[in-house]
Amino acid sequence: MAFPDRIERTVEIAHPPGKVWAALTTAEGLGAWFGNEAAIDLRPGGSAWMRWVEEGYTAQMRVERVEEPVVFAFTWHIFGLPEDDPRRTYVEFTLEPAGAGTRLTVTESGFAQLPDDAYRKAYDGNTDGWAKELGELAAYLDAA
């Protein structure tokens, strides 16, 4: 068994890279096939979001690479982890012309990372956390 850090898929799409690019990088496109609504500030460092109405979930993204019409990449929070978990995965779409269509590859990497302190905590028997936080709150209230 090995922990996967990276997921990769390649699909052949019967539409030219320009069309695929628009579907990947516009609010209209992302809100049609990926989420139910979306917004995007299409520049490296720009923010973007997609909302899934039924699930009541909104994904916040940070645009990382914009090289029209070849590479589009963003980072986002890992779905299912607590909101305050700092881990983010990197998602990169690469578009290659393939005949009249496009060969689209998506890679998502960073699943095997750990928050800076989690690795240490997992091994050294450190038992900080809520007990300590609550102790600090009690001390703070006592002092007030």
Added chain:
Amino acid sequence: MPPEAEAVAGQVFTALADPTRRAILAALAVGGPATATDLAGRLPITRQAIAKHLALLAGAGLVTAEPGERRRVRYRLRSAPMQVAQQFLAALARDWDSPLGALTGHLDRTAREPPTTELHQTRGHHD
């Protein structure tokens, strides 16, 4: 990822494979640190069985023993190994096949429906 992380995750999944241990970990997550006696009062499991499972969980580093009131040992959930296990679940829970299928379907549909501006132009031409 270092092999130790897999060992940590393996212990989490082994612990979670047993319904009694799942119940104990869930009780500690919900209610905070507790003694074996506390847990026996809350769960339909004997105190002896709980103590046996707690010892196993402590050995795996999933709970930690600490002094409680009246010289009883209290057990606290350690979240760090769970966070290590989460990264494995995150990769397995990620689904790209459905969105990519939806992307292809979206492009097929939009290709069949010309943009409205083109429709207006066509209509204008015929008028």
